[in-house]
Amino acid sequence: MISPHPTAAELFDISDEEMRSRKSLKWSNVEPDVLPAWVAEMDVQLAPAITNALQQALSRHDAGYPGSDEALSQAFASFAQDRWNWSIDTEHISVHIDAASIAAKLMREYAGADGKVMIMPPVYNRFYDWMTVGGVRPYEVPLTECSQGGFFDLEGIEAGLKSGIRVILLCNPHNPLGRVFAKEELSNVATLAQQYDAVVLSDEIHAPLVHPGVEYTPWLTVSQAAQHTGIALHTATKSWNFAGLKCGIAVRSSSGPWPGHFDPKMALTDAGFWGILATEAAFSRSREWLDTVREHFHDQTTRLTNLLKEHLPGVAFHPPKASFLAWLDFTNTDLSEEPADYFLREARVALNPGINFGAVGQSCARLNMGTSAERLERIVTAMGQAWPPNTR
Numbered sequence: 001m002i003s004p005h006p007t008a009a010e011l012f013d014i015s016d017e018e019m020r021s022r023k024s025l026k027w028s029n030v031e032p033d034v035l036p037a038w039v040a041e042m043d044v045q046l047a048p049a050i051t052n053a054l055q056q057a058l059s060r061h062d063a064g065y066p067g068s069d070e071a072l073s074q075a076f077a078s079f080a081q082d083r084w085n086w087s088i089d090t091e092h093i094s095v096h097i098d099a100a101s102i103a104a105k106l107m108r109e110y111a112g113a114d115g116k117v118m119i120m121p122p123v124y125n126r127f128y129d130w131m132t133v134g135g136v137r138p139y140e141v142p143l144t145e146c147s148q149g150g151f152f153d154l155e156g157i158e159a160g161l162k163s164g165i166r167v168i169l170l171c172n173p174h175n176p177l178g179r180v181f182a183k184e185e186l187s188n189v190a191t192l193a194q195q196y197d198a199v200v201l202s203d204e205i206h207a208p209l210v211h212p213g214v215e216y217t218p219w220l221t222v223s224q225a226a227q228h229t230g231i232a233l234h235t236a237t238k239s240w241n242f243a244g245l246k247c248g249i250a251v252r253s254s255s256g257p258w259p260g261h262f263d264p265k266m267a268l269t270d271a272g273f274w275g276i277l278a279t280e281a282a283f284s285r286s287r288e289w290l291d292t293v294r295e296h297f298h299d300q301t302t303r304l305t306n307l308l309k310e311h312l313p314g315v316a317f318h319p320p321k322a323s324f325l326a327w328l329d330f331t332n333t334d335l336s337e338e339p340a341d342y343f344l345r346e347a348r349v350a351l352n353p354g355i356n357f358g359a360v361g362q363s364c365a366r367l368n369m370g371t372s373a374e375r376l377e378r379i380v381t382a383m384g385q386a387w388p389p390n391t392r
Contacts, residue, residue: 008296042370047286075284104134121358161196178320247275311384324370346386
């Protein structure tokens, strides 16, 4: 059991043996000698308020359908007000299975006859799966200058909207680049979306993990144009590390899009009851835990920057401003094969292949920093021992 006010060292100090005893994806789907640095799960102890909420439900034998989302909606609205100065009418919050399910439904609803949705790769690899479920196809407008964090290609966005694209699936904070887009940047996209009568679905699931000192602007606070065009998607499952407990949140504005036939009460019954309990506990009673984790990831970013310089010279890396994911670019190195394949074989480290985040991700890989400082050092050291490739 961890203390009521755990430090980052306490939260992340979990042995390999303990991690391999977990049955969730990150550690259970790699061979015993592989260090996993791939899927976006953290190697962390859950927040005490979350485990208490789940244990209390278990002690009540309380595992039925969700009965109400009132406490969750109030908790999220309070969190959004306190953290982002975002005032939300709880009547505009609805609870769903997860962000993926509501995104798929909304894309299907608004994509129109063209059946295409604009995305900006390299971008969260599951966006492609979401579109498959929604019966739509990707229209890619890659970010520019990814080595500097990634920027919107406004001309490319406008060209797509002119061609008939009516849905933009935005990722902010960005996965995998860790980019937190400035209000002015988002406002430019919102103006274009309103001009061409497009809907913006803003995936904001990494927003609680914006690093200390970094300003974050939710889509629905950007401008009137953003409010007229947007629906925001949130979860606590990523930031508090309980992805297996299904619960997603959609937030709309009074002036924005929302399908009138989408019944929030029916959507609520599809969500995971324990996911709802955990989400309410996260937003309302686990903020100190979150701040400890955010500080740790800020430190991990600095740590990774130094480790890469020491062990993987030549690999391009722009420090993220949110979450625990790092985008490594091997384009200007001697590595001639898929980086994830190479490091799995030569270093026994599992990374996400960059190509899965869009064709522009070729010669790149995503590394998960959501672990202890000691394990991150072992991961990068192992990669360094397999580097450079032309000497092996």
